[in-house]
Amino acid sequence: MNPKKDLLGTEELTTQEIYQYLDLADNFLEVLARPIPIVPSLRGKTILTLFFESSTRTQISFSIAAKRLSADVVNFSQATSSVKKGETLLDTARNIEAMKVDGVVVRHSAPGAAKFLSERLEAFVVNAGDGTHEHPTQALLDLMTMRRHFGRIKKLNVLIVGDIAHSRVARSNIFGLKTLGARVAICAPPTLIPVEIDDLGVEVFYNLDEIIHDFDVIMALRIQLERQQAGLFPSVREYRTFYGLTKERAGRMKAKGVIMHPGPTNRGIEIDPDVADSDKSVILEQVKNGVALRMAVLFIHAGGKIE
């Protein structure tokens, strides 16, 4: 299969394309278990990670993935506010083009920023999060984790709890899960649910206690204090009371149900520490799978060869 130049979002991916990433990621997980966890696939290729929003884990995860494939990695990070106008993204694109890198992993606060770069660069572009739009590698590593755990995605019951409206992780997961035939539901106060989301085939709930027993996967999202300041919910305490994954709530989940979180967690807010560290939690497994999945993404888009 001839891959598209870029990975901008899961909305544009077919079932086949998703499984291609997941299958290859499973193979790379084996590579990572070796004493010397490195393959020469991308030797001589240069990958630039370009982060305009602070993020440690995702950038590190991509960097390690690239190094495990023997690529040269250049990391750049500069947190800029969305309205700050210094060097424009357009100028950045032109400079990158002049420096001839093979691939760019970009995170930016503006939806569409990865697409903007992809249309102006010959290098392939991987979206590592564009504002509240998409974060496809996070969703793919979540799908990988679910598949490894349950052996399938189809008909899996997945519930996403939290700030859906401002979450690129939620969007990318919804698109990917729906494409693979999972049952997807969301639960949050209506102020954190984007309009018409039910048209994507997603079930919408407001009351977590009434439905928590019904899901194989519960994914909690990070709640940001600025949403409270914007008047979208009254207080963190009230949020935790009704939507926090407490030990008591986790105890009412399906016996084989798992808890996921894209990180970083607000311990004691959307998820309690003893739940995050419990055997129901697969949070660290997600992080581990993330490196293998990002290796698969870089490999496919950089045109890597199996040696």
Place this chain on the structure above:
Amino acid sequence: MSNILIKGARVIDPKSKLDAVRDILIADGKVAKIAKVIRDKKARELKGKGLIATPGLIDLHCHLRDPGRPDEETIETGSQAAVAGGFTSICCMPNTEPPIDNEGIVNYIYKEATRVSLCNVFPIGTITKGRVGKELTEFGELLRAGAKGFSDDGDTVADNNVFRHALEYSKVFDVPILEHPIDRNLAQDGLMNEGLVSTRLGLKGSPAIAEEVIVARDLQLAKFTGARLHLCHISTKGAVDLIRKAKKEGIRVTCETCPQYFYFIDEVLESFDANYKVNPPIRGEEDRQAIIKGLKDGTIDCIATDHAPHCQAEKELEFANAPYGMIGFETAISLVIMELINKQKMAWSDVIEKMTVNPASVIREKAGSISPGSVANITLISPGETWQVAEDKIKSRSKNTPLLGKELMGRVRNVIIKGVIKYSVKS
């Protein structure tokens, strides 16, 4: 000034209900005669066969960025673009830098327009000083200088009491208050229409209700004060329904929409092309259908362009940081023909009325008609001719239109203003 004789064009004059092939003789800047056959050997002859002759188009709503942003547009380049789009009169909105809130700036605009000597440029004054929504401007002095109406366009007059006073005070002069109806708090700096598409794209939405609550407020205040209200760039079904009901009640309200609201739907934003970023935003299909229905049943009186030039560097930012607006003079009549005439099968006369006599009556201008004795402002259109929108052919100084490279149907051939040919393009 030599006479001009337009031979055998289909003359559409909504005011006199004329829609027939006629010859038009123009002498001394006026329409001298309209008849089946006119002979005048001394007159310059314009072939009208296959063309449509309409009264010169009138745009109630455009931004010329003059004074303030000559890198984006000036009265000169804006007039060139307007004439190329078939407009013989345009009303420029006052959100300039500084805003049109005093006589001096109105005088400047007339002086520039006279120097440029293309179309009529009618300034709209601000409702409030500095366009900040607090104190009323000197309506009387601005009108005496030549302002044609008042608007804080770009912003709603948020304070209900200030808006009440604006409407009341306007009654002294019987002038229209042209309102930009979008509630700033509900719109929340939304980047596109709030709906399924904004949910998918993760772009902050500006909901239809942000427009509708202000339309509802404005209609109530218009009813209460008895003043003349004109609602700008209507884009939602709810707003059309409210206006339809208000008209039945006898409230003195007129309104306009723009081609972008009956031609595009919000799915175009999937491209993240900032040229589609406008305010109010391009809405969904249900709203678009309601706009078309409102045009058909007469609820919507006028078609304006909301021509809003922006320099390329600003539109080539991330979508969230790009300014709102698209240029519209040079593509308006094509979108009208393609959508309203060809697809929706509206009658030419009903459409042209919304671009001539109706806007003229909002600003109380004796214009928008071709009849013996009227000022000879005439636009000749080749309705079936296709053309490509090319960046280097656009007359506007700014090129921010999503239609670049697209093939459109319907083209302006000649524009006559006060009996002088101001624009011509060969077939």
